[in-house]
């Protein structure tokens with residue numbers, strides 16, 4: 001990462017913005033009619049608006065905020081799936097993680113074949129994948145479904161396989177988006193333990209979550225996004241207070257996640 005960025009920076013987001021176009025008409029016919037009537041065909045919508053922060057190597061950062069506030073978009077910029085329209089997003093080292101369940105999977109291939117395919121996409125050699133294969137399948141714990149096509153997997157099974165592969169990539173930065181959203185309780189607990197291990201190994205952890213409990217357990221800093229802007233960036237407890245995510249407002253699901261967070 002070139003100067004003026006700090007030498008120990010792992011992720012630098014520098015005045016980054018990302019816009020999407022919202023089309024108001026879906027079909028060619030609707031668009032033609034709208035054009036003839038001189039109506040607006042689309043409007044721009046800023047999902048991320050002048051976002052800046054730096055994450056040091058080894059920091060674990062929780063990304064929180066309401067639905068649609070731009071968390072996944074931010075992860076996609078960091079992962080390199082998307083580029084910012086303005087500003088810069090720089091990362092140092094190898095990135096792994098689960099940012100959208102099932103991305104990179106080929107639905108007609110078996111779980112077994114997808115492990116090799118997905119691992120290769122994430123930069124693992126065939127020999128490395130072979131070496132780690134048993135450990136990956138043990139973590140995913142999808143049993144006899146390993147040889148069924150992934151298109152027939154439940155969302156939880158797809159997430160299990162995706163997460164199991166991602167944690168076996170030797171990365172410097174680990175991105176996790178809602179990994180706990182679809183897994184069952186034992187799997188959520190296993191994921192949390194694994195992410196704690198990742199954090200304790202000195203890798204950078206970037207963790208999107210709505211669960212105050214798991215962020216409290218996992219992270220030493222919280223960034224809160226509000227309509228695409230950084231609303232808060234600082235210590236975890238204050239961030240959670242900023243969001244008013246106190247126990248009184250939490251759903252059963254969040255309380256269950258908190259319990260898992262407290263378990264480990």
Ligand SMILES: Nc1ncnc2c1ncn2[C@@H]1O[C@H](COP(=O)(O)OP(=O)(O)OP(=O)(O)O)[C@@H](O)[C@H]1O
Pocket residue numbers: 020021022047065066067068069070071072073074
């Ligand atoms: N490819 C896209 N095209 C158009 N709009 C998009 C696209 N991707 C995201 N958006 C919009 O950008 C906004 C931010 O979306 P994003 O998925 O980043 O939010 P989020 O904070 O991760 O939400 P959630 O908590 O619901 O997962 C949303 O309004 C969403 O509709």
